[in-house]
Amino acid sequence: MSQPSVPLVRVTRGPLTECFHHGHIAVVDTAGTVLHQAGDPHFVTFARSAAKPLQALPVIESGAADAFGLTGEEIALLCASHNGEELHTSTAAAILGKIGLSELNLRCGAHLPFHRPTASAMRERGEAPTSLHNNCSGKHAGMLALAVRLGAPTEDYLSLEHPAQQRMLEAVSGMSGVPESSIAIGVDGCGVPVFGLPLSALAAAYARLGCPESLAPQRRAACSRVTTAMAAHPEYVAGDDRFDTRLMRVSQGRVLGKMGAEGVFAMSVPERGLGIAVKIEDGAKRALYPAAAEALRQLGLLDADQLSALSSYHRPLQRNWQGTEVGAIVPDFRLV
Amino acid sequence: MSQPSVPLVRVTRGPLTECFHHGHIAVVDTAGTVLHQAGDPHFVTFARSAAKPLQALPVIESGAADAFGLTGEEIALLCASHNGEELHTSTAAAILGKIGLSELNLRCGAHLPFHRPTASAMRERGEAPTSLHNNCSGKHAGMLALAVRLGAPTEDYLSLEHPAQQRMLEAVSGMSGVPESSIAIGVDGCGVPVFGLPLSALAAAYARLGCPESLAPQRRAACSRVTTAMAAHPEYVAGDDRFDTRLMRVSQGRVLGKMGAEGVFAMSVPERGLGIAVKIEDGAKRALYPAAAEALRQLGLLDADQLSALSSYHRPLQRNWQGTEVGAIVPDFRLV
Numbered sequence: 001m002s003q004p005s006v007p008l009v010r011v012t013r014g015p016l017t018e019c020f021h022h023g024h025i026a027v028v029d030t031a032g033t034v035l036h037q038a039g040d041p042h043f044v045t046f047a048r049s050a051a052k053p054l055q056a057l058p059v060i061e062s063g064a065a066d067a068f069g070l071t072g073e074e075i076a077l078l079c080a081s082h083n084g085e086e087l088h089t090s091t092a093a094a095i096l097g098k099i100g101l102s103e104l105n106l107r108c109g110a111h112l113p114f115h116r117p118t119a120s121a122m123r124e125r126g127e128a129p130t131s132l133h134n135n136c137s138g139k140h141a142g143m144l145a146l147a148v149r150l151g152a153p154t155e156d157y158l159s160l161e162h163p164a165q166q167r168m169l170e171a172v173s174g175m176s177g178v179p180e181s182s183i184a185i186g187v188d189g190c191g192v193p194v195f196g197l198p199l200s201a202l203a204a205a206y207a208r209l210g211c212p213e214s215l216a217p218q219r220r221a222a223c224s225r226v227t228t229a230m231a232a233h234p235e236y237v238a239g240d241d242r243f244d245t246r247l248m249r250v251s252q253g254r255v256l257g258k259m260g261a262e263g264v265f266a267m268s269v270p271e272r273g274l275g276i277a278v279k280i281e282d283g284a285k286r287a288l289y290p291a292a293a294e295a296l297r298q299l300g301l302l303d304a305d306q307l308s309a310l311s312s313y314h315r316p317l318q319r320n321w322q323g324t325e326v327g328a329i330v331p332d333f334r335l336v
Numbered sequence: 337m338s339q340p341s342v343p344l345v346r347v348t349r350g351p352l353t354e355c356f357h358h359g360h361i362a363v364v365d366t367a368g369t370v371l372h373q374a375g376d377p378h379f380v381t382f383a384r385s386a387a388k389p390l391q392a393l394p395v396i397e398s399g400a401a402d403a404f405g406l407t408g409e410e411i412a413l414l415c416a417s418h419n420g421e422e423l424h425t426s427t428a429a430a431i432l433g434k435i436g437l438s439e440l441n442l443r444c445g446a447h448l449p450f451h452r453p454t455a456s457a458m459r460e461r462g463e464a465p466t467s468l469h470n471n472c473s474g475k476h477a478g479m480l481a482l483a484v485r486l487g488a489p490t491e492d493y494l495s496l497e498h499p500a501q502q503r504m505l506e507a508v509s510g511m512s513g514v515p516e517s518s519i520a521i522g523v524d525g526c527g528v529p530v531f532g533l534p535l536s537a538l539a540a541a542y543a544r545l546g547c548p549e550s551l552a553p554q555r556r557a558a559c560s561r562v563t564t565a566m567a568a569h570p571e572y573v574a575g576d577d578r579f580d581t582r583l584m585r586v587s588q589g590r591v592l593g594k595m596g597a598e599g600v601f602a603m604s605v606p607e608r609g610l611g612i613a614v615k616i617e618d619g620a621k622r623a624l625y626p627a628a629a630e631a632l633r634q635l636g637l638l639d640a641d642q643l644s645a646l647s648s649y650h651r652p653l654q655r656n657w658q659g660t661e662v663g664a665i666v667p668d669f670r671l672v
Contacts, residue, residue, distance in 0.1 A: 005356070011598070011619065014522030016532045018382055018598050019619040020341070022358060046354055109657030123459055134657065186350030186663070189656040196352045262347070262354050282618040283347065283355040320525040321445030321470065327522070 003040035006333060008280065008294075009287035011318070013327035021287035023263065023280040025295055025335065028203035030211050030273050032177055036299070036335040042198040045279050046186055047172070048260030051195050052139050053079040053226050054175050054205055058167035059142045060222040064149035068098040075229035076236035077138030081259060083239030084113025084133040091236065092132050095141040099148045106131035107158050108140045108190040115239055136190040138236075143168075143192070158191045165193055172197070174219070175205035189261060199277040202266050207275030210256060210268030227270065230256050243289040243313045250309045255301060257292065259285075265292040269301055286329055289313040294331030339376035342669060344616065345623035347654070349663035357623035359599065359616040361631055361671065364539035366547050366609050368513055372635070372671040378534040381615050382522055383508070384596030387531050388475050389415040389562050390511050390541055394503035395478045396558040400485035404434040411565035412572035413474030417595060419575030420449025420469040427572065428468050431477040435484045442467035443494050444476045444526040451575055472526040474572075479504075479528070496521060496529045505531065510555070511541035525597060535613040538602055543611030546592060546604030563606065566592050579625040579649045586645045591637060593628065595621075601628040605637055622665055625649040630667035 005022035012018065026041035028034055034041045047054075056078040059065055065075060073087075074095050082088035096102050110129045112119040122129065131137055140157075146164040147157045157164050172195045173180045184196025208215060212223035230237055231253030238244035238259070247257045247267075257267040263280030265288050276295055280287045293314035296302045307314055318327040341358035348354065362377035364370055370377045383390075392414040395401055401411060410431050418424035432438050446465040448455040458465065467473055476493075482500040483493045493500050508531045509516045520532025544551060548559035566573055567589025574580035574595070583593045583603075593603040599616030601624050612631055616623045629650035632638045643650055654663040 013382060013530070013598075014532075015520050016380065016382060016522060018522075020358075020617050022356075022618070044352065046349060046352060107658075111657055126460075184351050186352060186354075187656065187660060189662070191656060191658050191660065194349070196350075262349075281356045282358070282620055282623075284618055284620065287618075320523065320527060321447055322443075322527050324523060324527065326525070 002043065005043070005281045006039045008038060008291045008331060008333045010330045010332045011286070011327065012330060013318070018327065021280050021282060021284050023278065023287070023291060024199055025291070026200040026203045026277050027295070027299065027335065028200050028207055028275045030204070030207045030214065032200065032204040034200050035274070038333050038335055041200045043279055044184070044196055044198050045264065046184070046194045046196045046260070046262070047202050047266070048188065048194055048262060048264050049081040049136070050202065050258050050260035050264045050266040050277070051172055052081070053209060053230065053258055054172050055139060055168045056142060056226050057171040057175070057219065057222045059146050060225050061218050062146055062149045062167065064145045065225070067149060068145055070095065070098070070145070072229040073233045073236050075225060076233035078142035079226060079230055079258060080138045080237045081135040082138060082236065083115035083118065083242060084129070084135065085115050085118050085239050088138070088236065088239060089132040092137040092141050095138070095145060099145045101144055101148070101154065103130055103132045105144055105154055106134070106137060106140050108134040108136045110134055115241070134190060140190065160185060160193045169193070169195065172205070175208055176201040177204060199279055203275035203277035205275065206266045206268040206277065207273060210270030210275070211273040227256055227268065243292070246310060246313065250306045251302065255296060259288065263288050265289070267292065267296070272301070274299070286316070290315060290329050290331040291333070294333070295335060298335045338379065341379070341617045342375045344374060344627045344667060344669045346666045346668045347622070347663065348666060349654070354663065357616050357618060357620050359614065359623070359627060360535055361627070362536040362539040362613050363631070363635065363671065364536050364543055364611045366540070366543045366550065368536065368540040370536050371610070374669050374671055377536045379615055380520070380532055380534050381600065382520070382530045382532045382596070382598070383538050383602070384524065384530055384598060384600050385417040385472070386538065386594050386596035386600045386602040386613070387508055388417070389545060389566065389594055390508050391475060391504045392478060392562050393507045393511070393555065393558045395482050396561050397554050398482055398485045398503065400481045401561070403485060404481055406431065406434070406481070408565040409569045409572050411561060412569035414478035415562065415566055415594060416474045416573045417471040418474060418572065419451035419454065419578060420465070420471065421451050421454050421575050424474070424572065424575060425468040428473040428477050431474070431481060435481045437480055437484070437490065439466055439468045441480055441490055442470070442473060442476050444470040444472045446470055470526060476526065494527045501529055505529070508533070508541070511544055512537040513540055535615055539611035539613035541611065542602045542604040542613065543609060546606030546611070547609040563592055563604065579628070582646060582649065586642045587638065591632060595624065599624050601625070603628065603632070608637070610635070622652070626651060626665050626667040627669070630669070631671060634671045
């Protein structure tokens with residue numbers, strides 16, 4: 001029987017709490033045991049982009065990363081929901097160049113960069129966004145690299161039946177412990193399959209990603225390469241003014257985090273053998289980072305200085321059009 | 337003892353419900369009796385811009401509307417969170433002209449128009465937004481009209497102590513039946529005081545707004561003038577591609593509706609003597625219109641043709657960057 005969601009974050013305005021954001025949190029070890037929780041730790045939802053670090057594994061395991069000489073920055077970009085800054089688009093283009101393809105082969109669609117200064121500058125220049133600016137272009141470039149390595153067609157790589165997607169499904173299944181047939185399949189904003197599984201299983205996959213000792217040698221090596229790349233190049237995983245990047249920087253790579261659309265955040269804490277998955281039930285991004293940072297605080301995984309460096313994500317102030325402070329976003333829950 | 341929120345709206349993706357939006361609904365008669373509800377009908381929240389039609393009352397009652405010859409369109413704009421289309425900015429400027437002031441007197445701050453085509457065109461022309469484009473510029477022009485009429489200063493009209501704000505607080509109190517001292521005060525996005533009160537009281541105010549027979553003659557006349565203006569000029573209350581405007585058009589003015597930020601929608605159904613207030617607890621706009629339209633459906637206030645004309649608000653489809661349908665936003669609750 002599933003458990004109800006609990007309020008995780010309050011949005012205040014003057015004397016009132018104006019909004020509540022409900023959600024679920026699972027804190028899990030590498031065996032998949034739930035150590036701490038809020039709401040329903042087994043809430044089933046799509047991992048969305050939080051699956052990307054897991055989806056990078058078969059790109060490495062297939063030999064594609066070595067065959068094409070992918071760098072650490074490029075592997076970090078496979079795991080990214082990036083900002084569309086120049087470093088991101090040029091790196092996506094570099095991966096495509098190494099596999100003999102170009103942005104014309106990307107099927108992710110185009111959108112303006114998440115990074116506002118970059119988007120504004122493009123608007124001012126009258127420059128239209130390309131598929132390289134899509135926040136998922138690194139993941140798509142990785143899917144194409146895998147397709148090329150497997151000798152599979154590069155046209156229909158979005159399809160669940162494509163060998164590249166099948167390898168990614170297998171990786172998510174193997175890492176999470178959820179049988180492939182039990183993983184719910186939807187379609188992502190960028191057109192590829194997305195994977196629905198319990199939060200506790202997503203957290204377990206992240207625990208194993210950061211602490212892969214019990215996995216087969218090839219997977220263990222791939223996990224290590226992904227986490228090393230994320231820790232060393234956090235600016236490629238998200239970018240300027242983004243929580244994922246700031247968290248990995250501030251924690252000096254001791255906490256690896258990746259957001260997913262609709263209120264998902266997954267974290268790996270290698271030295272503690274922990275995986276943590278957060279779902280804001282209504283999908284609100286404004287509640288996601290406060291909840292994730294607060295979970296880390298309660299678990300003793302961020303010290304006061306680190307929390308202070310993340311304060312604009314942990315407890316953001318709300319301002320009005322004139323810049324006056326009118327309220328705050330306040331995490332308010334207790335992990336049990 | 338307050339009652340918990342209930343899920344009002346589901347967001348689906350493929351086989352899963354990916355997000356839930358919780359909330360509260362109160363359906364109330366002119367006596368303030370709760371006839372139907374979902375969640376906690378007495379949930380206390382800020383009315384935000386849903387208070388604007390009530391805030392227009394003292395502008396009329398003070399004699400300002402007559403003294404300055406405000407038209408029906410201009411009175412509708414006092415009630416608006418408008419799109420910043422040309423008809424809105426020119427009407428706000430016209431009100432200011434009639435009272436001998438200009439946009440330089442507005443203290444609402446500037447933001448790009450809500451209306452995307454208008455905002456895009458301004459960006460292309462390199463045109464910066466002014467206070468006239470602020471969605472609240474009509475309300476602010478009304479506050480200034482009231483200040484001028486009362487012989488009060490026009491500089492500090494944002495302050496709760498200003499006679500214009502005091503008249504507005506009195507109107508919200510009088511219409512809702514909540515004593516002034518029990519109304520929570522916060523600061524809005526546009527700098528003015530906002531009024532916190534139970535949803536049931538906001539709904540009662542809207543019931544009385546549309547059915548003002550029991551009110552004092554001056555207030556009755558003011559209510560009638562506001563509702564007549566909203567029903568006759570719904571495009572001034574919001575604008576192109578906006579639910580408020582579409583609802584009033586589709587219902588031919590038999591349902592008057594006004595949104596407020598952070599998930600508030602208030603409606604008046606004059607011929608049934610009903611007021612309805614909806615609060616999405618997490619503030620999400622994507623859930624607000626489906627919940628409001630569904631409440632009207634369950635109350636038998638919209639027929640099949642009207643619902644069909646509102647289907648893109650009642651049950652919107654979710655598409656990805658490529659335009660592929662990936663899910664839907666589905667109201668899923670039962671008024672009791």
